[in-house]
Amino acid sequence: MVKSIANEDTPALPRQDRSWALFLDLDGTLVELVDHPDHIVVDDALKTRLQTLTTLLDGAVAVISGRAIDDLDRHLTLPTLAMSGQHGAEWRDSQGERHIAEHHQKALEAVRQRVNEQVRRDEALYLEDKGASLALHYRHHPEAGDILKSELSALIEEYPDALELHQGKLVFEIKGCGYDKGTALERFLTVPPFSQRCPVFIGDDRTDEDGFRTVNAHQGMAIKVGTGDTIAGSRLKNPDAVHEWLDQWIDRLQHS
Numbered sequence: 579m580v581k582s583i584a585n586e587d588t589p590a591l592p593r594q595d596r597s598w599a600l601f602l603d604l605d606g607t608l609v610e611l612v613d614h615p616d617h618i619v620v621d622d623a624l625k626t627r628l629q630t631l632t633t634l635l636d637g638a639v640a641v642i643s644g645r646a647i648d649d650l651d652r653h654l655t656l657p658t659l660a661m662s663g664q665h666g667a668e669w670r671d672s673q674g675e676r677h678i679a680e681h682h683q684k685a686l687e688a689v690r691q692r693v694n695e696q697v698r699r700d701e702a703l704y705l706e707d708k709g710a711s712l713a714l715h716y717r718h719h720p721e722a723g724d725i726l727k728s729e730l731s732a733l734i735e736e737y738p739d740a741l742e743l744h745q746g747k748l749v750f751e752i753k754g755c756g757y758d759k760g761t762a763l764e765r766f767l768t769v770p771p772f773s774q775r776c777p778v779f780i781g782d783d784r785t786d787e788d789g790f791r792t793v794n795a796h797q798g799m800a801i802k803v804g805t806g807d808t809i810a811g812s813r814l815k816n817p818d819a820v821h822e823w824l825d826q827w828i829d830r831l832q833h834s
């Protein structure tokens with residue numbers, strides 16, 4: 579049964595277990611990618627699925643996203659769910675306490691205005707200002723990718739210890755150095771209810787590879803959604819397959 583939702587070329591996923599910790603990316607993993615960040619569809623079934631798993635795994639479920647936590651809360655409306663936002667720069671622990679990295683904020687402030695000017699020159703671009711990071715979306719002007727990459731790289735050149743450029747799916751992100759999805763996972767794994775559990779991380783994007791690296795180092799399970807190069811050992815085809823696999827997990831735990 580698991581085989582039908584995994585890609586043909588990867589081994590069947592192991593049987594889900596109560597002793598695992600679950601880490602989930604959002605865009606492209608739990609929800610389909612759409613034309614604009616505000617247009618994702620988070621239905622009630624997904625919210626219930628996340629809540630049920632959190633209960634069954636004694637709280638060891640966290641969303642690990644590039645989005646800001648306020649934005650994740652707006653879409654998921656699960657205010658007590660553990661989360662990491664902005665590629666590890668902010669996080670909400672399992673006690674509900676919020677934390678945010680600040681070391682790069684001065685440098686970010688210095689480039690913010692210049693990125694805004696760039697966006698004003700091309701109305702097909704969309705700037706998502708997340709507070710501790712900037713996402714410049716070029717989904718509606720994909721040919722601009724190469725030039726944007728070199729322009730944004732030049733903009734942050736002055737701040738090599740504070741800022742770095744990440745490339746996602748038709749988006750470039752300017753974010754603080756020293757934080758990524760790998761450090762976000764590592765942080766959760768040092769404290770209960772995540773510590774002492776086998777980590778499972780499901781993600782679709784190249785920024786999720788940092789998380790896969792951490793999970794692999796902890797002998798956990800890295801699951802890549804969709805196609806493309808990856809260091810993950812397993813794959814699921816798309817968000818629907820992810821939902822199906824999570825539902826199997828719920829079913830197993832409720833009937834064991």
Ligand SMILES: O=P(O)(O)OC[C@H]1O[C@H](O[C@H]2O[C@H](CO)[C@@H](O)[C@H](O)[C@H]2O)[C@H](O)[C@@H](O)[C@@H]1O
Nearest residue numbers: 604605611612613614615643644645713747749
């Ligand atoms: O780490 P994630 O939860 O996967 O977030 C990664 C980025 O996702 C969002 O952008 C992407 O999804 C949009 C909606 O489907 C799409 O329009 C865009 O092209 C994608 O890059 C989000 O807006 C970013 O802030 C996240 O970093």
